[in-house]
Amino acid sequence: MPELPEVASFEKYFEKYAIGRKIASAQVKDSRIIRGLPAGRFEGELSGRRFVSTRLHGKYLFAATDGERWLVMHFGMTGYLQYFEKPEDNPKYDRVLIGFQQGGYLSYVNPRMLGWIGLIESPDELIRQKGLGPSAQDSRFDYREFRKIFSGRKERIKPALMNQGLAAGIGNIYSDEILFQARIHPMTRANSLNEKELKSIFHHLKKVLQTAIDRNTGTGSLPEQYLLRERRKGAACPVCGTRLETAKIGGRTSYFCPNCQKEPTGPKA
DNA sequence: CTGGTAACCTGGCCGC
DNA sequence: TGCGGCCAGGTTACCA
Numbered sequence: 001m002p003e004l005p006e007v008a009s010f011e012k013y014f015e016k017y018a019i020g021r022k023i024a025s026a027q028v029k030d031s032r033i034i035r036g037l038p039a040g041r042f043e044g045e046l047s048g049r050r051f052v053s054t055r056l057h058g059k060y061l062f063a064a065t066d067g068e069r070w071l072v073m074h075f076g077m078t079g080y081l082q083y084f085e086k087p088e089d090n091p092k093y094d095r096v097l098i099g100f101q102q103g104g105y106l107s108y109v110n111p112r113m114l115g116w117i118g119l120i121e122s123p124d125e126l127i128r129q130k131g132l133g134p135s136a137q138d139s140r141f142d143y144r145e146f147r148k149i150f151s152g153r154k155e156r157i158k159p160a161l162m163n164q165g166l167a168a169g170i171g172n173i174y175s176d177e178i179l180f181q182a183r184i185h186p187m188t189r190a191n192s193l194n195e196k197e198l199k200s201i202f203h204h205l206k207k208v209l210q211t212a213i214d215r216n217t218g219t220g221s222l223p224e225q226y227l228l229r230e231r232r233k234g235a236a237c238p239v240c241g242t243r244l245e246t247a248k249i250g251g252r253t254s255y256f257c258p259n260c261q262k263e264p265t266g267p268k269a
Numbered sequence: 270c271t272g273g274t275a276a277c278c279t280g281g282c283c284g285c
Numbered sequence: 286t287g288c289g290g291c292c293a294g295g296t297t298a299c300c301a
Contacts (some may be wrong), residue, residue, distance in 0.1 A: 002295090059295075068273090074296090075295090076294070076295055076296080077280095077294025078278095078279085078280085078293090078294070111279065112293090113278050114277070114278060114294070114295060115296095117294075130296095153270095154270080155271065155272075156272095161285095162295090164295085171294075171295065172294070172295085205299075214298085221274095250272080251272095252275075252293095253292090253293085
């Protein structure tokens with residue numbers, strides 16, 4: 001669930017509840033969630049520090065401290081942040097708990113334990129190590145860049161959009177929405193897309209992410225003609241009413257409208 | 270380079 | 286009520 005728009009809302013949440021506050025204590029409640037250093041050192045290095053700024057890249061959230069280190073968070077599929085005032089109000093499945101000197105707690109919650117937390121020297125170094133592409137909502141990721149990265153590839157457009165090494169931040173859910181809005185079948189080979197189709201995908205990529213970010217951080221739900229509102233077994237296309245179909249592409253379940261998103265033509269496309 | 274599969278982990282849901 | 290089985294999600298490892 002946490003793809004770039006959700007992580008962007010976690011960033012806002014983190015800014016609201018953690019930035020500028022001094023850390024009184026850090027408690028690791030399940031050490032399996034900590035990567036790159038022992039849980040005890042994670043706790044020790046964090047306490048006494050202060051969070052000063054945040055940074056988002058794809059599905060990763062970074063928080064700079066006033067020390068040498070950055071906190072890095074990845075949310076897997078079920079992770080999120082939760083702030084609360086009283087210790088006894090801590091949420092179920094909290095894995096890391098940060099207590100602030102002025103009171104209040106921020107917990108990293110993750111029921112299914114996919115995802116991780118660590119302390120690193122440099123976000124850029126981590127981005128390089130992981131081989132991440134440009135963050136999808138970054139203004140530097142423009143159409144020229146998109147075209148350069150995606151246009152020649154042989155693979156299907158859906159797994160390409162989900163490939164964090166090409167552009168970071170898009171997962172199974174939003175790739176379905178982007179392709180639905182662009183009226184492109186998810187099985188289409190990237191290198192068979194013409195200029196107009198590439199432009200459409202890029203346009204909707206930006207638009208869908210921004211719409212979701214606005215929704216998560218502000219008010220309101222997704223627009224009526226969004227696939228995500230109907231993304232479930234047996235539902236009807238919000239545009240034409242055709243029954244939605246599913247397909248396994250790249251190991252993930254894709255939802256699409258067989259009428260709005262025509263199957264690519266040609267043999268074994 | 271490409272793509273297919275499975276594992277990691279665990280709660281939720283379906284069917285019996 | 287309980288239980289097995291499957292699914293979800295992002296990432297990574299492994300194999301063709």
